[in-house]
Amino acid sequence: MLSNSLKLAIAGTLAMVAGTVGAATSPATTTLNVTANVASNCLVSAAPLAFADYDASAPVDGSADLSVRCSNGTLYTVKLGNGTNGNIAQRLLKSGSNVLEYNLYTAAARSTIWGETTGTNTVGGTGQGMSSTKANTHTVYGTIANSPANQDAPVGLYTDSVAVTVEY
Numbered sequence: 001m002l003s004n005s006l007k008l009a010i011a012g013t014l015a016m017v018a019g020t021v022g023a024a025t026s027p028a029t030t031t032l033n034v035t036a037n038v039a040s041n042c043l044v045s046a047a048p049l050a051f052a053d054y055d056a057s058a059p060v061d062g063s064a065d066l067s068v069r070c071s072n073g074t075l076y077t078v079k080l081g082n083g084t085n086g087n088i089a090q091r092l093l094k095s096g097s098n099v100l101e102y103n104l105y106t107a108a109a110r111s112t113i114w115g116e117t118t119g120t121n122t123v124g125g126t127g128q129g130m131s132s133t134k135a136n137t138h139t140v141y142g143t144i145a146n147s148p149a150n151q152d153a154p155v156g157l158y159t160d161s162v163a164v165t166v167e168y
Contacts, residue, residue, distance in 0.1 A: 042070040044166045056151040060144040067135045070127025074168050078123045079116040081163035088115035093158030100158045105141040
């Protein structure tokens, strides 16, 4: 025979099982928080600046466009390096050991040399977005001076390479 305490334990267990089977269930819920951060980014490309032929009779002007795409709202500064052959005060195109003086400017008036020093001789902007339709165009204005040194330059193809840096 079963003891009374065992009978009570079995009865209690059966009551819990019966209550669990008949109880209604509810779903458990929570919230999934989702975040994303858009990081600042910039891309730059440069069209070549190909001056017209210099014939020692007058200065020769030329221009080329820089295309800058930066994340929307990103402030940036465009800087131009010395060039391979000279410095910002006097950039040089080179053919062998021969040189041709030129420089690059921030505006069509050609009064401010475009260089690397933040402030007076750099160009700034604000990014409009990274899609190709949101590019900002900055024109680089160049001049081959009609200086005595240039007037004596031998015939030939003169070249230089200038680093373009976008800081953001």
